[in-house]
Amino acid sequence: MSAKSEFIDAAKAGNILARKCVKCGELHLATVYFCKKCGSKGFEDAIFNGVGSIATYTIITVAPAGFDKYTPYAFVIMQLDDTDLRISGFMGGIATPADLPVGTRAKITGFDERGIIIEKQ
Ligand SMILES: [Zn+2]
Numbered sequence: 365m366s367a368k369s370e371f372i373d374a375a376k377a378g379n380i381l382a383r384k385c386v387k388c389g390e391l392h393l394a395t396v397y398f399c400k401k402c403g404s405k406g407f408e409d410a411i412f413n414g415v416g417s418i419a420t421y422t423i424i425t426v427a428p429a430g431f432d433k434y435t436p437y438a439f440v441i442m443q444l445d446d447t448d449l450r451i452s453g454f455m456g457g458i459a460t461p462a463d464l465p466v467g468t469r470a471k472i473t474g475f476d477e478r479g480i481i482i483e484k485q
Contacts, residue, residue, distance in 0.1 A: 368395065374411060375475035380444060380451055384410040391449055414451075414472030415485065416444040418465075423458055431478070438463075440482055442470055453480030 374381035383392045387404035398405055421440035424431075431437075438458035443450050453472065458464045469485040 370409075372475045375414065375472055375480050378414045378472050380412045380414050380449065380472065382410045382412060382447070382449060383407040391447060393449060393451065412444055412446045412449065414444070414480075415446075416442045416470065418468045418470055419443045419450055420466060421455070421458070421464060423460070425459075434478065437478075440464070440470070442472075442482055451480060453482040454478040455482045455484075 371381045380393075383396060384390070384407060385392070385399040385402060385404050386406040386408055388399060388402040390399050390401040391410060392400065392407070396407070399407075419441045421438040423436060423438045425436050427435045427437075434454075434456060436459040437454060437456045439452065440455045441450050441452050455464070455470070470482050471485045472480055473483045474481040
Protein backbone atom coordinates (compact mmCIF):
# COMPACT_ATOMS: atom_id res chain seq x y z
CA MET A 365 0.00 0.00 0.00
CA SER A 366 1.37 3.40 -0.90
CA ALA A 367 1.84 6.12 1.65
CA LYS A 368 -0.81 8.14 -0.10
CA SER A 369 -3.55 5.52 0.22
CA GLU A 370 -2.61 5.05 3.86
CA PHE A 371 -3.02 8.78 4.34
CA ILE A 372 -6.42 8.68 2.62
CA ASP A 373 -7.58 5.73 4.73
CA ALA A 374 -6.55 7.62 7.88
CA ALA A 375 -8.44 10.74 6.75
CA LYS A 376 -11.55 8.67 6.04
CA ALA A 377 -11.36 7.49 9.62
CA GLY A 378 -11.03 11.09 10.81
CA ASN A 379 -7.31 10.97 11.45
CA ILE A 380 -4.11 12.45 10.07
CA LEU A 381 -1.22 10.18 9.25
CA ALA A 382 2.10 11.98 9.55
CA ARG A 383 5.69 10.84 9.18
CA LYS A 384 7.80 11.37 12.25
CA CYS A 385 11.58 11.62 11.99
CA VAL A 386 13.07 8.96 14.27
CA LYS A 387 16.15 11.11 14.87
CA CYS A 388 14.77 14.55 15.74
CA GLY A 389 11.02 14.01 15.99
CA GLU A 390 10.12 16.52 13.28
CA LEU A 391 6.70 15.78 11.76
CA HIS A 392 6.04 15.81 8.03
CA LEU A 393 2.67 15.61 6.32
CA ALA A 394 3.64 14.56 2.84
CA THR A 395 5.66 11.56 1.80
CA VAL A 396 9.24 12.63 2.35
CA TYR A 397 12.59 10.97 1.80
CA PHE A 398 14.73 13.20 3.99
CA CYS A 399 13.79 15.01 7.17
CA LYS A 400 13.53 18.69 6.35
CA LYS A 401 15.07 19.55 9.69
CA CYS A 402 17.95 17.12 10.21
CA GLY A 403 18.28 15.24 6.91
CA SER A 404 17.68 11.82 8.45
CA LYS A 405 16.06 9.17 6.26
CA GLY A 406 14.40 7.29 9.11
CA PHE A 407 10.69 7.79 9.68
CA GLU A 408 7.89 6.18 11.60
CA ASP A 409 4.15 6.66 11.22
CA ALA A 410 2.38 8.94 13.65
CA ILE A 411 -1.43 9.11 13.76
CA PHE A 412 -3.19 12.18 15.08
CA ASN A 413 -6.81 12.86 15.84
CA GLY A 414 -8.15 15.05 13.01
CA VAL A 415 -9.66 17.61 15.35
CA GLY A 416 -8.70 21.23 15.74
CA SER A 417 -9.63 24.80 15.00
CA ILE A 418 -9.79 26.82 11.81
CA ALA A 419 -6.64 28.94 11.42
CA THR A 420 -7.48 30.62 8.13
CA TYR A 421 -9.39 29.96 4.94
CA THR A 422 -10.32 31.16 1.49
CA ILE A 423 -13.95 31.18 0.35
CA ILE A 424 -14.38 29.82 -3.15
CA THR A 425 -17.29 31.31 -5.09
CA VAL A 426 -15.98 30.65 -8.57
CA ALA A 427 -14.98 27.01 -8.56
CA PRO A 428 -12.70 25.15 -10.94
CA ALA A 429 -14.39 22.94 -13.55
CA GLY A 430 -16.20 20.02 -11.95
CA PHE A 431 -16.43 21.73 -8.57
CA ASP A 432 -19.31 24.10 -9.45
CA LYS A 433 -21.76 21.80 -7.68
CA TYR A 434 -19.93 22.32 -4.39
CA THR A 435 -20.01 26.12 -4.27
CA PRO A 436 -19.97 28.00 -2.07
CA TYR A 437 -17.21 26.32 -0.12
CA ALA A 438 -14.04 27.23 1.68
CA PHE A 439 -10.50 25.97 1.35
CA VAL A 440 -9.58 25.86 5.01
CA ILE A 441 -6.39 25.51 7.03
CA MET A 442 -6.98 23.71 10.32
CA GLN A 443 -4.58 23.74 13.26
CA LEU A 444 -4.63 20.28 14.82
CA ASP A 445 -5.05 20.08 18.59
CA ASP A 446 -2.48 17.39 19.26
CA THR A 447 0.44 18.66 17.18
CA ASP A 448 1.90 21.75 15.54
CA LEU A 449 0.72 20.45 12.17
CA ARG A 450 -1.72 22.39 10.05
CA ILE A 451 -3.69 20.60 7.39
CA SER A 452 -5.66 21.99 4.48
CA GLY A 453 -9.04 20.76 3.38
CA PHE A 454 -12.51 21.37 2.00
CA MET A 455 -15.44 22.77 3.97
CA GLY A 456 -18.80 23.07 2.24
CA GLY A 457 -21.57 25.59 2.82
CA ILE A 458 -19.32 28.57 3.58
CA ALA A 459 -20.52 31.67 1.71
CA THR A 460 -19.31 34.58 3.81
CA PRO A 461 -16.79 35.10 6.63
CA ALA A 462 -19.74 35.19 9.06
CA ASP A 463 -20.23 31.49 8.34
CA LEU A 464 -16.80 30.58 9.62
CA PRO A 465 -15.09 32.69 12.29
CA VAL A 466 -11.37 31.96 12.68
CA GLY A 467 -11.00 29.57 15.60
CA THR A 468 -14.16 27.60 14.79
CA ARG A 469 -13.85 24.04 16.09
CA ALA A 470 -13.70 21.53 13.27
CA LYS A 471 -12.88 17.93 12.47
CA ILE A 472 -11.92 15.74 9.54
CA THR A 473 -14.84 13.69 8.30
CA GLY A 474 -13.57 12.08 5.13
CA PHE A 475 -11.57 12.20 1.93
CA ASP A 476 -12.72 12.22 -1.70
CA GLU A 477 -12.15 14.12 -4.94
CA ARG A 478 -12.30 17.34 -2.93
CA GLY A 479 -9.39 16.25 -0.78
CA ILE A 480 -9.65 16.18 2.98
CA ILE A 481 -13.21 16.96 4.06
CA ILE A 482 -13.47 19.16 7.14
CA GLU A 483 -16.72 19.97 8.92
CA LYS A 484 -17.63 22.18 11.84
CA GLN A 485 -17.63 20.24 15.04
ZN1 LIG B 1 14.81 14.87 11.65
